[in-house]
Amino acid sequence: MTRWVRWVLVVVVVLASAGAGVAAWALTRGSAETMPEISVYSHGHSVRVGPYVYCNVVNLNECQKSQTQGELAVDARYPIQLSVPASIGRAPWRLLQVYEDESNSTSTTFRPNTRLAVTIPTTDPHRGKLTGIVVQLLTLVQDPKGELHDAPHAEWSVRAVWS
Incomplete structure (x- = not known):
């Protein structure tokens, strides 16, 4: 692999990880577990x-x-x-x-x-x-x-x- 291809793969992995983290945060925010009433x-x-x-x-x-x-x-x-x-x-x-x-x-x-x-x-x-x-x-x-x-x-x- 060339240096340029490795660099692109690293950037894609970092962006995908950040996107997954942001998506998980967005899906769980505001859904704090409430106690049953x-x-x-x-x-x-x-x-x-x-x-x-x-x-x-x-x-x-x-x-x-x-x-x-x-x-x-x-x-x-x-x-x-x-x-x-x-x-x-x-x-x-x-x-x-x-x-x-x-x-x-x-x-x-x-x-x-x-x-x-x-x-x-x-x-x-x-x-x-x-x-x-x-x-x-x-x-x-x-x-x-x-x-x-x-x-x-x-x-x-x-x-x-x-x-």
């Missing part, structure tokens, strides 16, 4: 809530703690409609319903790809008024004895505000 609705009021805490699924000690809690106006006549995005629904997730007497709170676990929405009554004849809901995204962890347990690695919280 849940949505709750009751009688004309709607709220979208980001995670209260969101941990790395591989390292549960590496967490982002916004401690954001949503608030939804409720009354006894209208239930809460909860919607979770597919990013939550395609994994095992748990719904905690917290009542005035916290010892009467309930927990429901949903298997992957089974539920994206739940209707939640705001009162229960045995538990009283609902004071809040918590959505937890679950992962399996192994305890020191080698036993597997589910543990939340992300959590969304909504407080029921009674009118």
